[in-house]
Amino acid sequence: MEYSVPLVILVIAVIFISQSVKFVPQQNAWVRERLGKYHSTMTPGANFLIPFIDKVAYKHSLKEIPLDVPSQICITRDNTQLQVDGILYFQVTDPMRASYGSSNYIVAVTQLAQTSLRSVVGKLELDKTFEERDVINAQVVAAIDEAALNWGVKVLRYEIKDLTPPK
Template structure:
């Protein structure tokens, strides 16, 4: 009597040797289903034992073609390869192999320690790289900030110089315009009747005032180099005053 339901079958643990001569302790579980009770009864004296032994030999063969690292990375490939090999042979026993799963894959203790040391070294390496990248990024940020601050200061100084130059230029223009206006007004005044006489009077006053100021600064008596010119200026000033009085 055979059950047609899916049946799980524990495959005993066994030692497998990898391509790089590392021993692994491997066990698994096999799922199968009886599809032909007649073949299951007469195709093999014990189809369960036959499936178990075939799965073990197939597992050793597949592991033997792989290096240690690949056995951990390619469990799905190992499982599917075993199922494909078993299913073809199990047809004669009236059995359909559904799937195979590795439960435990254990290397020797010294290999485990070496793997753990490698993992620790990789983690430390990544931590050092992360710390180095952090310091590098920090230096980049500091340099970028200093560069931007320098640019901002330079722009500020540049703008201050521009503003100062513009202010000085504006002041010069204002002074020049005021001077030009004053000259224009003086010229207009000179062109009017009595304008020239007023100018001569002003010059004579300044001349006399200047000599008076110089004479006050010390005990030395200072006389003009040409007294005739001095007298002429005074005479001109008096004439202007008289004429001005007549006009008034």
């Protein structure tokens, strides 16, 4: 009976410490909210939270992320339909903006990639689209990157996987 009070205090202290220390893995960033409002971004290593006041709201990988952009039909300047399939490579550069800048930055980047690709291909004739893949890739990256900075995302490159001409 004489050890019950110190034992309870010890158990509470262990629970408190286990809830306060969080280890963020390398190449990750976690967004901390304090009482429901953005407080800070937790960097790799040991981080301390105030239990019941702080919480980890979002977890982001800072690695390069490949994103398969769905295949789509684009119409060239000479009114020919062309099926285009591509991959977008991007990286989260600002975890706070990635968390709060868009409801879903992955969907936003995908939609913008599709729209930009249709716009770029629409300015070229069918023959030029096969010859100027690098130009198309660069123009798509430039168009996406401008808007994606507000979402905390940096577009690294876009690669056309497949250009399928009409049958």
